[in-house]
Amino acid sequence: MDRVILHSDCNSFYASVECLYRLEIRDKPVAVGGDVEQRHGIILAKNQIAKRYHIQTGEALWQARQKCPDLVIVPPDFPKYERFSRLTRRIYLDYTDLVEPFGLDECWLDVTGDANGRDGMEIAREISGRIKYELGITVSIGVSFNKIFAKLGSDYKKPDAVTRIGRSDYKKIAWPLPASDLLYVGSATKRKLERYGIHTIGDLAGTPERALRGWFGKWGEVLYTFANGLDQSPVAQYDNQPTIKSIGNSTTAPRDLANNEDVKIILYVLADSIARRLREQGFKGRTICIGVRDNQLFGFTRQHTLGSYTNITSEIAVAGLDLFRRHYRWYKPIRSIGISITDLVPDAVPSQANLYCDEKERERRERLDQTVDWLKNRFGTYAIQPAVLLTDRQLSGFDPKKDHTIHPVGYF
Structure with missing residues (x-):
């Protein structure tokens, strides 16, 4: 029997939390970043309105202001984000103790064999509704048979969406996507893949594992495993005391x-x-x-x-x-x-x-x-x-x- 894995991603997390506390900026383009006067810092998060101006996470504050002169930039408040992160995890823990954080705003959940007989889509929709009602923010949730495709599902449609990538349709949904959508395929790996004519996840999945291993070493095996839906890594049991890595x-x-x-x-x-x-x-x-x-x-x-x-x-x-x-x-x-x-x-x-x-x-x-x-x-x-x-x-x-x-x- 296939596992049922969810990946929940809080939409525009930092910016969404800030808008909860500052009602006057909810309908404005908002970004969380550093010190504007000192040009000190980058865009850490932005709300949906700011995204319409093509503001990118990681770009300098002054560049974001050039794209959107009316952008409201608020300083980060990490204790506040940590509190909301804990609140979302409490909701996840109502469904399973296999909850693995991936940063403050993302978690994997293994809900295989739900005691109440619910399938993954039912649980995902219930979690989404509870977070919206109880916390005032939204999540996008991917539902799949492994962690990699579950994360791909949470990224597939935003904001406030639930996407299923199953064993019967993952080739139809995942393989046409750019290879860079796959977890840990960054800009350097993307450029190297493109030099070998690999542009999509499907291209990557169809490349012989031996060739990928020759180009990337052991990392090539990981890429092959991810693209072909072969990832079997477990969702770790939740530990309330975070491990500092x-x-x-x-x-x-x-x-x-x-x-x-x-x-x-x-x-x-x-x-x-x-x-x-x-x-x-x-x-x-x-x-x-x-x-x-x-x-x-x-x-x-x-x-x-x-x-x-x-x-x-x-x-x-x-x-x-x-x-x-x-x-x-x-x-x-x-x-x-x-x-x-x-x-x-x-x-x-x-x-x-x-x-x-x-x-x-x-x-x-x-x-x-x-x-x-x-x-x-x-x-x-x-x-x-x-x-x-x-x-x-x-x-x-x-x-x-x-x-x-x-x-x-x-x-x-």
Whole structure:
């Protein structure tokens, strides 16, 4: 018997929640973003009215204003969004304990073998109605036999819709869609697929697995599995205590970054925020990831695994800067940049000494960071800073730890 999997996606989540609290902007184009005056931030979410102006999530605030001069931009209020996220999950948990979050606004549900004999479409419509009535926001829900096609279904028709992609009709519904509609087929993968003449999910499904493996390595097997409806990954049981998989920050610079020194300043500010949060929450990490977007909105990510687990500010900053220098060629100025650390472990876990590092010097830097944390907690983030941040106050004058962005949970 096929599983019955739902994927529920809150429509324009951040913007929808803001419109609930601000009745005067409900009928206006609304976006949630950062500091307009400082050109600090990007569009995180927009309502349906703003979408008519072709405003894109991820674009700079000033670009969105060029498209829609009357756009109302409100600052993000993450505690408010977390509260509504918890409320939606309480509703999902009335139907199953197999509820797997995918960020704040999305969840998979496995409702196979419903105790009341309802099919997936009945449950999806009931959930949709309850969320609209009880919370005042809408969801789009996909119903399918696996997680990948369920998510494809929730994206298929928006807003406030329920779409079923079954085993009998997935080729008709899913295969004509662009390959980029498939989960984790980003811009870089899309361009590579197009070079091989693969434009749709159906094209991808019909490509021999051996060929995809040759082009993409193990990731090619995943693409083949996703496109052919063969994904068997389970929906995880809901755990009310969220697992922290990564800690990161990103920012849109107040001006385009023109050289490595500009990037160094931004990365040091971001690395300081990440390292402080690691230490506060009792973690160390080992895999550093950077994300870069130029002023034409072309972006890429790169990652590197360190030899030792760390929560030392300077080590995270240096690793991020090294990644950047190795992979960016300065064809265009940079609009935004981010850095995160994954592969987290509790900081109390014993770590193996690295023969290629001065462990005494690392211990000294750890103590120094702890002292700096105490000073910043008492006197503010700007009480003490490395000299590099004093060379350009325009670039370094922001506090990502205070205004951190919540990042989606990964699928894998």
